[in-house]
Amino acid sequence: MGEEKINVAIVGLGFGKEFIPIYQLHPNTNMYAICQRTKERLDEVGGQFGVAGRYTSFEDLIRDPRVDAVHINSPIHLHAPQSIAALRAGKHVACTVPAATSVDECREIVQAAEESGRNYMMMETAIYTREFLYIRELRESGRLGRIQFLRGCHQQEMAGWPGYWEGLPPMHYATHAVSPCLALVKGEADFVSCFGSGRIADHLAARYGSPFAVESALFKVRGQNLSFEVTRSLFETARQYVESFDVYGERTSFEWSRIEGEDPVIHIGEKPERVKVPDYARLLPAPIRRFTTKGVYDGEHAHLSFIQGGGHGGSHPHLVHEFVTSIIEKRPSFPDVYQSVNWTCAGICAHESAMQGGQIVKLPAFSSGVILSS
Numbered sequence: 001m002g003e004e005k006i007n008v009a010i011v012g013l014g015f016g017k018e019f020i021p022i023y024q025l026h027p028n029t030n031m032y033a034i035c036q037r038t039k040e041r042l043d044e045v046g047g048q049f050g051v052a053g054r055y056t057s058f059e060d061l062i063r064d065p066r067v068d069a070v071h072i073n074s075p076i077h078l079h080a081p082q083s084i085a086a087l088r089a090g091k092h093v094a095c096t097v098p099a100a101t102s103v104d105e106c107r108e109i110v111q112a113a114e115e116s117g118r119n120y121m122m123m124e125t126a127i128y129t130r131e132f133l134y135i136r137e138l139r140e141s142g143r144l145g146r147i148q149f150l151r152g153c154h155q156q157e158m159a160g161w162p163g164y165w166e167g168l169p170p171m172h173y174a175t176h177a178v179s180p181c182l183a184l185v186k187g188e189a190d191f192v193s194c195f196g197s198g199r200i201a202d203h204l205a206a207r208y209g210s211p212f213a214v215e216s217a218l219f220k221v222r223g224q225n226l227s228f229e230v231t232r233s234l235f236e237t238a239r240q241y242v243e244s245f246d247v248y249g250e251r252t253s254f255e256w257s258r259i260e261g262e263d264p265v266i267h268i269g270e271k272p273e274r275v276k277v278p279d280y281a282r283l284l285p286a287p288i289r290r291f292t293t294k295g296v297y298d299g300e301h302a303h304l305s306f307i308q309g310g311g312h313g314g315s316h317p318h319l320v321h322e323f324v325t326s327i328i329e330k331r332p333s334f335p336d337v338y339q340s341v342n343w344t345c346a347g348i349c350a351h352e353s354a355m356q357g358g359q360i361v362k363l364p365a366f367s368s369g370v371i372l373s374s
């Protein structure tokens, strides 16, 4: 890829901080600037990692012509407005999940990306975990045979997280469960029927007008003989954290382990077998390989999501590498803007369906293509 280097800025320094040393060591990036509102915390992180560019204002950051790309890790309701503003300012955008909170915001992201000609990538950790990369390899080798069904599940207890999480409709944060199903079959969700189940406390339900403890949905994949199922819970449902993905093939199936630390199972025909999933650091440039198994601040200082999500399956350096190489090679990222918003809209429309008692909701089509590249 040569010596070209792009200047990257990270916005939001909670989860966002995890990515600083990866950009510092990636051969094609300068970790140019960081941004968050509180000056004290900004300087603390800047000092810790030796990042000179510091902004307390997002608007000032995107006016800086030296910034080529921004990686947004701010609270959920800012993802879309900040992404749209950055694209319109001519920056490439990587944004943590979900891409947006409404269908209209998704539409605006697509429009801004198309008009600016810049890359937009939702930084979906679930499709760069070692488990996903392993399943993708099984698919590409032909071992799965015809894919018959897929299932994603993400159950997490979010009590005590920053206030904007409280009462969030479970399906408004569904991308970790939706994305692997669609990424594996290079597809988009077409329509959905979702049921809400159980009840959460009144004060939580009042926040977003969303009463359900669990939402479970069936999605149809556009243009393929496939459907997939997604289960989400966020509050008052007892369970160890799980972010899992199962795929049922004609010859081989893969089921994620249900308890952290256990190995997943592949079924060859009717015969189950536990497998050790390999690491895929070899796919990365040498300087960032260590980040598939090590966090940025290991031990007691690790970000809670990194601990709960088992280090997000080693996905962080893969995400950075895909975002950066897509810009340098002047090609769409995976996921590209259309896939990113479809995978986000899947959850938004699922919640809409749940609020209508399970009625089928059709997703808007943001792109004309049905089979998308990976």
Ligand SMILES: NC(=O)c1ccc[n+]([C@@H]2O[C@H](COP(=O)([O-])OP(=O)(O)OC[C@H]3O[C@@H](n4cnc5c(N)ncnc54)[C@H](O)[C@@H]3O)[C@@H](O)[C@H]2O)c1
Pocket: 011, 012, 013, 014, 015, 016, 035, 036, 037, 038, 057, 058, 073, 074, 075, 076, 078, 096, 097, 098, 123, 124, 125, 162, 305, 309, 312
């Ligand atoms: N596996 C994953 O993909 C994963 C895991 C964890 C978090 N996330 C996502 O990352 C996001 C951030 O998570 P977090 O736990 O760090 O959240 P947080 O609320 O703890 O931190 C948000 C950060 O954004 C900054 N910020 C807020 N408003 C800003 C503004 N206007 N301009 C610039 N900076 C601003 C805050 O100062 C803070 O540094 C969440 O939206 C979440 O969806 C994704």
